[in-house]
Amino acid sequence: MDFELNEEQKMIKEAVAELAQAEIKPYVKKIDEEKKIPDSIIKGLADLGILGMTVSPEFGGSAADPVTTGVVAEELAKADFSCAVPTFFLVQCAWGYVLDKYGQREAKEAILPWVTKGQAFLGIASTEPEAGSDVANIKTRADKRDKAYILNGEKMFISGLAEILNQLPKGGGYVTLAKTEFQRGAKGISLFYVPVKGTRGISPTYLEEWGRRGISTGGFAMEDVVIPENYLIGQENKGFYYAMEGFDLARALIAVVSSSAAQSALSQAMDYLKIRQAFGQPIGKFEGLQFKVAENWAKLEAAKLLGYRALWTYGEEQRGKKSRWETTRLCAEAKMLAPVFAFEAINEAIQCFGAFGYTEECPLHLALRGVRSYYWAEGTVEIMKIIVGRELLGKEFIAYR
Ligand SMILES: Cc1cc2nc3c(=O)[nH]c(=O)nc-3n(C[C@H](O)[C@H](O)[C@H](O)COP(=O)(O)OP(=O)(O)OC[C@H]3O[C@@H](n4cnc5c(N)ncnc54)[C@H](O)[C@@H]3O)c2cc1C
Known part of the structure; x- marks a missing residue:
């Protein structure tokens, strides 16, 4: 078992972090207010070669493996905890992958080169x-x-x-x-x-x-x-099964994105705990607040690792070493836990700010609202439980047959 990224992944992580912290993070509030990711940010992502990075090089992608895609998603979510930019990224990686894998040349040529250039969605x-x-x-x-x-x-x-x-x-x-x-x-x-x-x-x-x-x-x-x-x-009448491959990839990426967005919110809360004074000392000295940070941080680490485990398994399945069902279960487990842990962690992070947390000045509400979308998008938390239950108990226990 090896939790280290390889050299290439480390380089990509660093490059994405640099772009995201400098070019995305300062504009998160503006992105939310103007309801639009600026063209310059989309161009920056395309120039870095990460838009639609899961598709083949002939269409401008790099056939990126799922873990590397997760590393990019993590850095984007760290910078944009409102989750708009990471969603723009992950949706195209998941569905670009499905179209590239199963689509016919004409359809792929019509869209994929423009996705990777940041000129189409x-x-x-x-x-x-x-x-x-x-x-x-x-x-x-x-x-x-x-x-x-x-x-x-x-x-x-x-x-x-x-x-x-x-x-x-x-x-x-x-x-x-x-x-x-x-x-x-x-x-x-x-x-x-x-x-x-x-x-x-x-x-x-x-x-x-x-x-x-x-x-x-x-x-x-x-x-x-x-x-x-x-x-x-692909073939007629097999679309449901191809679609599930896209949903699985998106779900594992969402687990990483939710955890990363919430850790970014918690980090901001920790900075505040160190400077805000009450009862003659920084509030970070009180265990009541330390425990909030510690418990939530640990839960987010767990959810993120489960997301990466699902992404790694997805890659192994691509290489024929893991089964589709195991992949689906792990992706559903990660998506079932991460948005909920993330929402709860951000809520606690906001609590650390006192009344300031309830003002527009404190940006954490962007993160709270953002991760909440993942209770539904790409399959609800409840449906994830149904998938996990089906895989644990057996298909004969599906209630809808
Ligand atoms: C921000 C956002 C972006 C989205 N983007 C896309 C997109 O790009 N493309 C796309 O196709 N869809 C998209 N969706 C839709 C999303 O996939 C659906 O919301 C989701 O699949 C649930 O469908 P529904 O909203 O119709 O809820 P319903 O299916 O009507 O369910 C209502 C509630 O009942 C629960 N429920 C339903 N059945 C069961 C059951 N058997 N047991 C227990 N609980 C159950 C659900 O979990 C949910 O809480 C998006 C949703 C959101 C919020």
């Missing part, structure tokens, strides 16, 4: 107004006609829509779940690359959220949207 469109956790129940359908698929349906709570439609020069789109065999539940779902900007039949909606506001959320209705047949990702 690639996300996931799974959730619908009437189906979130219950993915098998989605209503969007894709019907084959000649050399095209016709998509009808609606997606909701989708990250990155304003970036695609209003910010990035080449737009972007989504790895989108749609039914190709309607009656077969999960076994009738296929994955498609759906470009959103400039595609006829797409009507967007925007949502106002109270956290990680630097990355937008919205929805889009599809009415007779025509996409080329080669935008089908």
Whole structure:
């Protein structure tokens, strides 16, 4: 067992930390207020070669392994504890990986080179107004006609829509779940690359959220949207299983991001504990406050290590050394614990600031609101428990069959 990063990972970590601390951290409040990651930050990430870093070099990525991707996510979250920039990063790594692995050349060429250049966004469109956790129940359908698929349906709570439609020069789109065999539940779902900007039949909606506001959320209705047949990702009716690979990667990365964002918040609280005086001494001398820091720090270390263990296992699975099920369980375990530990830790960190913690001047509310999104995004905490329970007890204990 080796907990050391290799030399290449250490170099990447240092380079990302330098960029993130200098170019992202000072602007976190502005990002939240203006509800937008500045173009200069996106360009900085692209110039460093980390956007879509999981995709193949022929599309501008570096086929980065999951642990290295986690190292980058950790540094981004340390700087931007509102979680907007890390989300922008991790979503594209997860879904860029799936498109690169299973997609056809035409779809990959249409989007991946622009993702890695920071000129387009690639996300996931799974959730619908009437189906979130219950993915098998989605209503969007894709019907084959000649050399095209016709998509009808609606997606909701989708990250990155304003970036695609209003910010990035080449737009972007989504790895989108749609039914190709309607009656077969999960076994009738296929994955498609759906470009959103400039595609006829797409009507967007925007949502106002109270956290990680630097990355937008919205929805889009599809009415007779025509996409080329080669935008089908992998084989028909296997989309649910490809999508789970993307969710697993995103979940493990979210565990690292949540823990890192919360440790950044705790570090700020510790600085305050050293200078704030009460009862004639720095409040950091009181064990009541030390215990808050110690307990939460240890829980965050545990959650982060579980996230890295899930990422490492994901990499081993890519090399054929671990099973898909073990990977899925570890990713779900990490995602089940980390956002909850993170939210509780940030709440305690805010408590250390006294009334100042409740002012806009104290930025920790950005972190609190940011990590809270991960109770839902990429699969809820409750669904993670269902996955872990299924893997521990056996598939015959799934309640929905
Ligand atoms: C900030 C943010 C960004 C998001 N970005 C995206 C995105 O880019 N793409 C995308 O496709 N989706 C996205 N989502 C949606 C997210 O994936 C869904 O919110 C999530 O899957 C849950 O679906 P739902 O909101 O419809 O809740 P529901 O499925 O309606 O569930 C409601 C509640 O019931 C619980 N629940 C449901 N079933 C069970 C059960 N069997 N046992 C116990 N509890 C249960 C859930 O955990 C939840 O707490 C995003 C969500 C958020 C908050």
